[in-house]
Amino acid sequence: MASAPTSKDVQSVSGITVRLAGDSGDGMQLLGTQLTNTSALAGNDVATFPDFPAEIRAPRGTRAGVSGFQVQFASEEIFTPGDTLDALVVMNPAAMVTNLDDLRKGGILIANEDGFNDKEFKLAKVEANPLDATVVQDTYRVIQVPMTRLTRDAVAEFDLGTKLADRCKNFFAMGLVYWLFGRSLDPTLRFINNKFGRKPEVAAANEAALRAGWAFGETTEAFGESYQVDAANLKAGTYRNIMGNQALAWGLIAASKLSEKNLFYGTYPITPASDILHELTKYKNFGVRTFQAEDEIAAVCATIGAAFGGSMSVTASSGPGIALKAEGMGLGMILELPMIVINVQRGGPSTGLPTKTEQSDLLQAMYGRNGESPLPILAPQSPADCFNVAIEAWRIATQCMVPVMILSDGYIANGSEPWRIPTMDSLPKIKIHHPEGTDPDEPFMPYARDEYLARPWAIPGTPGLMHRVGGLEKEDKTGNVSYDPMNHQHMTDTRAAKVSRIAEQIPAQEVYGEATGDVLVVSWGGTYGACQTAVRRCQEAGHQVSHAHVRYMNPLPANLGELLRGFRKVLVPELNTGQLRMLLRSIYLVDCIGINKVQGKPFTVTELVGSIESHVATASRPTAESNAG
Amino acid sequence: MSLPVLKPADFASDQDVRWCPGCGDYSILAQMKKVLPDLGVPREKTVFISGIGCSSRFPYYMNTYGMHSIHGRAPTFATGLKSTRPDLMVWVITGDGDALSIGGNHFIHALRRNLDINIVLFNNRIYGLTKGQYSPTSVEGQVTKSTPMGSIDHPVSPLSLALAAEATFVARSMDAHVKHLGATLKRAAQHKGASLVEVYQNCNVFNDGAMAYAQEKKQRPENVIELEHGKPLVYANGKKGIRLVGTHLESVSTDDVPVDDLLIHDEKDSNPSIHMMLSRMSYPHMPEPIGVLRAVDNVATYDDQINQQVTDATAQKGDGDLDALFTSGDTWEVS
Numbered sequence: 001m002a003s004a005p006t007s008k009d010v011q012s013v014s015g016i017t018v019r020l021a022g023d024s025g026d027g028m029q030l031l032g033t034q035l036t037n038t039s040a041l042a043g044n045d046v047a048t049f050p051d052f053p054a055e056i057r058a059p060r061g062t063r064a065g066v067s068g069f070q071v072q073f074a075s076e077e078i079f080t081p082g083d084t085l086d087a088l089v090v091m092n093p094a095a096m097v098t099n100l101d102d103l104r105k106g107g108i109l110i111a112n113e114d115g116f117n118d119k120e121f122k123l124a125k126v127e128a129n130p131l132d133a134t135v136v137q138d139t140y141r142v143i144q145v146p147m148t149r150l151t152r153d154a155v156a157e158f159d160l161g162t163k164l165a166d167r168c169k170n171f172f173a174m175g176l177v178y179w180l181f182g183r184s185l186d187p188t189l190r191f192i193n194n195k196f197g198r199k200p201e202v203a204a205a206n207e208a209a210l211r212a213g214w215a216f217g218e219t220t221e222a223f224g225e226s227y228q229v230d231a232a233n234l235k236a237g238t239y240r241n242i243m244g245n246q247a248l249a250w251g252l253i254a255a256s257k258l259s260e261k262n263l264f265y266g267t268y269p270i271t272p273a274s275d276i277l278h279e280l281t282k283y284k285n286f287g288v289r290t291f292q293a294e295d296e297i298a299a300v301c302a303t304i305g306a307a308f309g310g311s312m313s314v315t316a317s318s319g320p321g322i323a324l325k326a327e328g329m330g331l332g333m334i335l336e337l338p339m340i341v342i343n344v345q346r347g348g349p350s351t352g353l354p355t356k357t358e359q360s361d362l363l364q365a366m367y368g369r370n371g372e373s374p375l376p377i378l379a380p381q382s383p384a385d386c387f388n389v390a391i392e393a394w395r396i397a398t399q400c401m402v403p404v405m406i407l408s409d410g411y412i413a414n415g416s417e418p419w420r421i422p423t424m425d426s427l428p429k430i431k432i433h434h435p436e437g438t439d440p441d442e443p444f445m446p447y448a449r450d451e452y453l454a455r456p457w458a459i460p461g462t463p464g465l466m467h468r469v470g471g472l473e474k475e476d477k478t479g480n481v482s483y484d485p486m487n488h489q490h491m492t493d494t495r496a497a498k499v500s501r502i503a504e505q506i507p508a509q510e511v512y513g514e515a516t517g518d519v520l521v522v523s524w525g526g527t528y529g530a531c532q533t534a535v536r537r538c539q540e541a542g543h544q545v546s547h548a549h550v551r552y553m554n555p556l557p558a559n560l561g562e563l564l565r566g567f568r569k570v571l572v573p574e575l576n577t578g579q580l581r582m583l584l585r586s587i588y589l590v591d592c593i594g595i596n597k598v599q600g601k602p603f604t605v606t607e608l609v610g611s612i613e614s615h616v617a618t619a620s621r622p623t624a625e626s627n628a629g
Numbered sequence: 630m631s632l633p634v635l636k637p638a639d640f641a642s643d644q645d646v647r648w649c650p651g652c653g654d655y656s657i658l659a660q661m662k663k664v665l666p667d668l669g670v671p672r673e674k675t676v677f678i679s680g681i682g683c684s685s686r687f688p689y690y691m692n693t694y695g696m697h698s699i700h701g702r703a704p705t706f707a708t709g710l711k712s713t714r715p716d717l718m719v720w721v722i723t724g725d726g727d728a729l730s731i732g733g734n735h736f737i738h739a740l741r742r743n744l745d746i747n748i749v750l751f752n753n754r755i756y757g758l759t760k761g762q763y764s765p766t767s768v769e770g771q772v773t774k775s776t777p778m779g780s781i782d783h784p785v786s787p788l789s790l791a792l793a794a795e796a797t798f799v800a801r802s803m804d805a806h807v808k809h810l811g812a813t814l815k816r817a818a819q820h821k822g823a824s825l826v827e828v829y830q831n832c833n834v835f836n837d838g839a840m841a842y843a844q845e846k847k848q849r850p851e852n853v854i855e856l857e858h859g860k861p862l863v864y865a866n867g868k869k870g871i872r873l874v875g876t877h878l879e880s881v882s883t884d885d886v887p888v889d890d891l892l893i894h895d896e897k898d899s900n901p902s903i904h905m906m907l908s909r910m911s912y913p914h915m916p917e918p919i920g921v922l923r924a925v926d927n928v929a930t931y932d933d934q935i936n937q938q939v940t941d942a943t944a945q946k947g948d949g950d951l952d953a954l955f956t957s958g959d960t961w962e963v964s
Contacts, residue, residue: 037959040959040961041959041961043961043963187959231963234963235963236963236964237962237963238956238960238961238962238963239960239961239962239963240955240956240958240959240960240961241959250951250954250955253949253951253954254951257951262713264709264712264713266709283949283954284938284939284941284942284943285939285942285943285945285946285947285948285949286948286949286951287939287949288939289712289713289935289936289939291708291709291712291935293705293708293738294734294735294737294738295734297702297705297735298702298705298708298734298735298738299705301698301699301702301705301706301709302705302706302708302709302712303709304698304706304709305678305696305705305706305707305708305709305710305711305713306709306710306712306713307709308694308696308706308709308710309709309710309713309714309717310713310714311713311714313709327699328699328702331698331699335696421955421956421960422955423952424951424952460673460674460676460694460710460714460717461673461674461714461716461717462673463671463673464673465673466672466673466692466693466694466695467694467695468642468688468689468691468694468695468696468697469695469696469697470688470689470695470696470697470698471681471697471698471699472697480644480689481644481689
């Protein structure tokens with residue numbers, strides 16, 4: 001039995017952005033994912049941004065230990081988890097002081113007042129109760145709820161003991177949030193039943209806490225009304241909520257089925273890529289073999305070994321691990337074997353910011369190997385897009401016999417959004433050819449090439465095609481070791497041409513808005529949502545701004561240079577210090593202006609709109625230089 | 630249908646062998662070509678994977694599938710290949726620098742996982758391809774290009790390292806003792822599980838005679854003991870033997886100690902402690918063992934298990950259905 005409809009007033013709004021913040025042990029990530037799923041099931045468009053510390057259990061109550069989960073749910077199409085918060089739920093003072101700046105003026109601040117005491121003030125390094133500050137009381141709608149006490153009362157009948165009882169308080173908070181935003185309790189009740197079914201008293205206590213939270217919202221005088229967000233107008237189909245790493249894993253399995261290959265995934269644990277391993281290893285009955293290697297190098301090399309044997313072979317890591325894999329990737333490149341290398345980027349350099357997002361490995365992907373060793377690079381633009389990119393990467397890898405890199409990032413990997421579920425029948429098959437034994441009088445040429453400049457993928461076990469591959473430069477066609485100067489020139493040129501010719505196969509760069517004009521915003525990877533939303537706002541404000549979001553990073557789409565030249569100004573927002581900008585300038589000799597940020601956080605729409613608008617003013621008038629021409 | 634009978638020459642590729650004249654590698658190559666036809670594995674089902682170094686040119690000279698990979702990493706390529714293609718016979722060819730220095734990590738892990746591969750470690754106690762720097766097996770005090778005042782590194786024993794990783798097959802042979810070498814390679818190939826064969830290999834250019842005490846026929850009886858399963862440990866043409874006293878081994882004269890009191894070699898003992906003690910015997914204090922130190926059967930292999938889990942999961946859950954996976958859990962319709 002779900003919640004009864006509220007008897008209070010309901011105000012309809014187009015979208016809500018909420019952040020849930022507490023100690024890393026407070027269950028905020030669980031609360032966030034439940035709210036997301038429930039909102040998605042209500043038909044809203046959703047986008048999420050989990051933000052957690054690198055430490056598994058940072059000291060309790062401290063600012064370093066604060067874990068947050070932000071979700072935006074809306075009745076219109078959205079691309080980001082939102083900039084400023086309509087509501088902020090905080091479980092302790094540390095969560096409050098580290099998150100309050102993002103709450104909009106007049107926004108709702110819900111605080112667990114039981115978490116605000118002298119001990120907690122000390123841990124959070126605040127002098128006095130921050131809830132009492134006049135500026136806080138005047139700026140926000142502050143609602144203090146004794147969540148710990150009310151939860152203990154609600155679960156008293158189950159005799160769980162204080163420790164276990166207190167662990168139910170995130171469900172109390174959830175119930176209250178569900179009431180406030182008119183969410184159904186049903187999906188979370190199902191979740192509780194599935195998750196705690198084996199411990200009936202825990203399941204019952206969590207349910208009681210959830211219902212108590214809802215009932216508190218309904219009865220307290222602190223809330224005069226609740227909010228309703230209607231279903232969004234999404235494209236027809238069956239949807240589910242999906243996270244980026246999950247979509248990557250599923251895309252890889254789908255690619256293996258589409259190409260009738262077994263998937264081998266060799267990897268070493270690293271944040272934020274490990275969840276791909278956790279996901280894939282569940283699906284052994286799909287023919288998936290996962291290998292947790294002794295180090296990053298072993299992971300990439302085992303992947304090459306499996307590729308040599310004829311498997312669909314994939315490795316993944318984050319920046320520091322990719323640095324270790326560089327020599328292996330170079331070998332994969334010169335062996336000309338198909339495989340996928342995934343980099344789920346995080347803040348760098350070195351160990352950097354393991355749980356925070358950044359886009360600073362683009363140049364590493366382009367140039368981070370010794371010698372001339374270009375590789376194709378794809379970058380998904382959103383969590384759900386990871387599914388498509390995984391399949392596309394394998395298509396290119398097998399067609400061209402080359403390792404393909406995927407540049408995801410922590411923001412996409414842990415974020416989620418609704419995914420319109422495709423049927424496997426609707427996805428094009430990936431055709432792979434392994435040569436059979438040839439005429440014994442005709443020696444096998446392992447480095448002969450087809451129309452894509454790809455060499456044959458002859459696999460061990462095939463009689464008559466025995467051959468040796470290796471990292472030494474090879475003679476054209478035979479693959480034998482060769483130090484011949486002109487051969488090296490030829491092979492270097494051929495390997496590069498093989499990659500650059502992929503531009504002929506990939507779709508032309510699309511542009512959102514006019515194909516020529518004042519300002520073009522060029523973005524890539526996980527910043528799609530923020531850039532797209534910012535460009536829409538600028539267009540709505542009457543500015544001549546277009547958006548090109550690049551998914552094929554190497555080679556770049558064939559029409560991109562022409563597109564850039566059609567605008568007075570090209571702006572390149574990136575979560576790095578200007579890596580795509582540098583590539584665009586050097587490849588196309590077009591001046592590009594960077595909008596750059598390296599704070600471990602995604603762009604907000606507001607800051608992008610501000611930057612774009614500051615450039616629109618100067619771009620809309622012909623400049624002195626162009627007059628002089 | 631009977632399989633064609635192959636000869637050693639059938640395993641030779643069309644590439645010219647480019648090791649220095651007089652190199653011990655020639656002998657190992659010759660013995661490998663001689664052993665392979667006896668194993669009954671077709672050439673196309675045989676793969677040689679090597680790292681970097683003189684020994685690692687080996688795959689180029691074999692008419693099988695092969696990969697000359699990167700420095701130290703050969704066992705990892707073999708791991709990926711054998712895990713996904715358990716039908717193949719996979720050999721790893723490596724050297725002392727390749728396996729024990731830059732590749733020390735992978736050497737340990739391939740052995741402890743008990744992948745069904747054969748690792749042949751050419752030990753010449755020197756870096757040859759980079760022209761004569763000391764290696765992790767060079768003896769203390771050795772003067773080389775990079776140690777003009779003598780090496781201050783303590784050498785590592787590949788056998789001890791392999792035993793510490795609980796490798797299920799550990800053996801040693803030498804390039805100069807061709808019959809023994811051939812027999813040892815054959816036993817390694819027939820072992821189900823990871824096998825390590827250390828081969829004393831003379832580098833006649835940068836470390837000539839480093840193991841002459843063991844290699845030269847005249848010196849061999851005094852300095853080398855040939856292990857045989859179930860037999861007492863005797864050497865020096867039967868004049869000396871090895872006795873276990875407390876927790877160490879000692880060399881005794883068979884005139885003083887009856888053969889019944891000598892240590893009987895048990896390569897099948899699952900406890901590697903005595904095998905480890907054997908691996909610690911070294912010149913000039915003790916004779917160095919050659920032959921099979923350890924051969925433990927019936928230990929599950931990594932490649933069998935990784936594939937068995939796929940079979941078991943499929944038996945339990947049925948063939949994976951992606952459409953069913955995608956629509957599992959909470960979904961909703963938009964019309």
